[in-house]
Amino acid sequence: MSTPHPRAAYTASAATPAHRGGKGIALLVIASAQLMVVLDITIVNIALPHIQTALSFSTENLSWVVSAYTLAFGGLLLLGGRAGDILGRRRVFLAGVGLFALASLLGGLSQNGGQLLAARALQGAGAAVASPTALALISTIFREGPERNRAFGAFAAVSGGGGAIGLLAGGMLVQWLDWRWVFFVNVPIAVLIVVATPRYIRETARHPGHFDLIGAVTATLGMVALVYGFIRAAHDGWRDPVTLGSFAAAAVLLTVFVLVERHSRQPITPLRMFADRNRVGAYGIMLNLAAAIFGMFFFLTLFVQDVLHFSPLRAGLAFLPVSVIIVLGAQVTSRLVPRFGPKPFMVSGALCAAAGLAWLTRIDARSTYTGSVLGPMLVFSLGMGMQFISITLTALSGVRGEESGAASGLLNTAQQVGGSLGLAILVTVFSTASAGEAHRQLLGFLVRATPEQKLAFRRTGMMPPPWGDRVLTAGISAAFVAAAVFAAVAAVIALLVIRVRPADLERFRGGHR
Structure with a gap:
């Protein structure tokens, strides 16, 4: 079905920057907040070995340093977007950035694992408030058409390239300073954003409503239970009672969430948004591609540090081409989408990502960076750069102003x-x-290992190179097979679900107001 025509829901003053001629600076402020939020997903990856040593994390619990952030971020995003619609987006944006800064400071000061995980969850909550209101502010500040497309292009480039920038920044901070600075660095950036926002961004209209707290809580807890079930299964098996209990709890909580949303007068997730096949397709594509890109960063970070023995800084530099190609791909796509529509870029971008990941499945213990990593990483990055702007435009096109958050x-x-x-x-x-x-x-290790290596193995349970490298790369290669499947599913969704009609193309060109 066709997307509804957007309504004029905001006054002229709410749709322009507070400071005349300041649209460029307003975009810089919004993009800086989004960069800070996005890069914090990956900036910690480089520091994980140092965090593990400093705070005595077990290998199993270490993954929660990443997951505590992303789960709070993803689980509370809907509530954050709704808060901006009800309370005013600039006000909520500032609150989210301030909470993120406080949590970053607490994370850097953490003295044990529990404190750090609590700070990471609080960071995720701040990001969940700041990020959706940042994107919604673009919809209110910039006119629909080429102007908004360019703004979305810049925002999408930051969102796509922020992960690689976080790895580079993490490498520099860990090698030159200390792992705690991957958290401290957010504080001065957040302060500058808080100072600049009132000057260059006006408050938006407030829309009366209430907060769907039951929906937010059941959605968040349901996703936590689901992710925990998979993480638990990786270590304790699929028949483990806690694993099965986690999946059962997730099913119950997510079912309750859907029922609550169906009967709520003001749901946190307006189910009518799923009536548009293009928007549903965009969400499905993003779901699968996010799984692929998270996996690419996580496992390549392990490979370059544990197998290629890159230093933290060199590991960060190894990912710099990713951000460059994603940014370039997003900018070129933002110029071409008005002519061709988003679907060609969604399909070809997902196929590029799948091809790059399939290429990465050839990694083994003898692989090198230039011979086995750089090429597929560039192909993958080009595909992701083509995707972000296309998905963003498709998901937000035609949404009523009061529901853009x-x-x-x-x-x-x-x-x-x-x-x-x-x-x-x-x-x-x-x-x-x-x-x-x-x-x-194991058999080859027991036959050929020295007595010292065998003693170390009994103490740590880890085989040294080359046996350990073969074990690690076998697991990484298998993970990339699954990641390639995620990207291929995204391509199928783009091909079969996305249908952009001529009226939609006119709206992308700014031909209809």
Whole structure:
């Protein structure tokens, strides 16, 4: 069905920057907040080995340093978008950035694992408030058509390239300063954003309503239970009672969430947004591609540090081409979408991502960065750069002004939930494959290892190179097979579900107001 025509829901003053001629600076402020939020998903990856040593994390619990952030982020995004619609987007945007800064400070000061995980969850909550209101502010500040397309292009480039920038920044901070600075660095950036926002961004109209707290809580807890089930299965098996209990709890909570949303007068997730096949397709594509990109960063970070033995800084530099290609791809796509529509870029972008991941499945213990990583990483990045702007325009096109916060929240939720859930699934695949390879390598290790290596193995349970590298790369290769499947599913959705009609193309060109 065709998307509804957007209504004029905001006054002229609410749709322009507070400071005349300041649209460029307003976009810079919004993009800076989004960059801070997005890069914090990956900036911690480089620091994980140092965090594990400093705060005595077990290997199993270490993954929660990433998951605590992304789950709180994804689970509360819908509530954050709704809060902006009801209370005013600038006000909520500032609150989210302030909460993010406080949580970052607490994370850097953490003295044990529990404190750090609590700070990471609080960071995720701040991000969940700031990110959807940032995207919704673009919809109110910039006119629909080429102007808004360019703004979305910049926002999409930041969202897509922020992960690689976070890895580079994390490498520099860990190597030159200390792991705690991957959290401290957010504080001065957030302060500058808080100072600049009132000057360059006006408050938006407030729309009376109430907060669907039951919906927010059941959605968040349901996703936590689902992701925990996959992570638990990776270590304790699919028949483990806690694993089965987690999946059962997730099913119950998510069912309650759907029932609550169906009967709520003001649901946190307006189900009518799922009546448009293009928007549903965009959410499905984002869900699958987020799983792929989270997996790519996570497992390549392990590979370059544990197998290629890159330093933190060199590991960060190894991912710099990713952000460059994603940014370039997003900018070129933003110029071409008005002519061709988003569907060609959705299909070809997903296929590029799948091809890059399929290429990465060839990684083994003898692989090198230039011979086995750089090429597929560039192909994958080009595909992702083509996707972000196309998905964003499709998901938000035609949404009523008073619901753009909820719509952007759904898109961000698909990204964070897809990343969290996808990474949990990929970790399960990785663990299963690496366990099987460990059994195959164990005999060779026992025959050829030195007494010192055998003693270290009894103490740590880890085989040294080359046996350990073979185990690790076997698991990584299997995980990339699953990641390629996620990207291929995104391509199928783009091909079969997305239908952009001539009226939609005119709206992308700004031909209809």
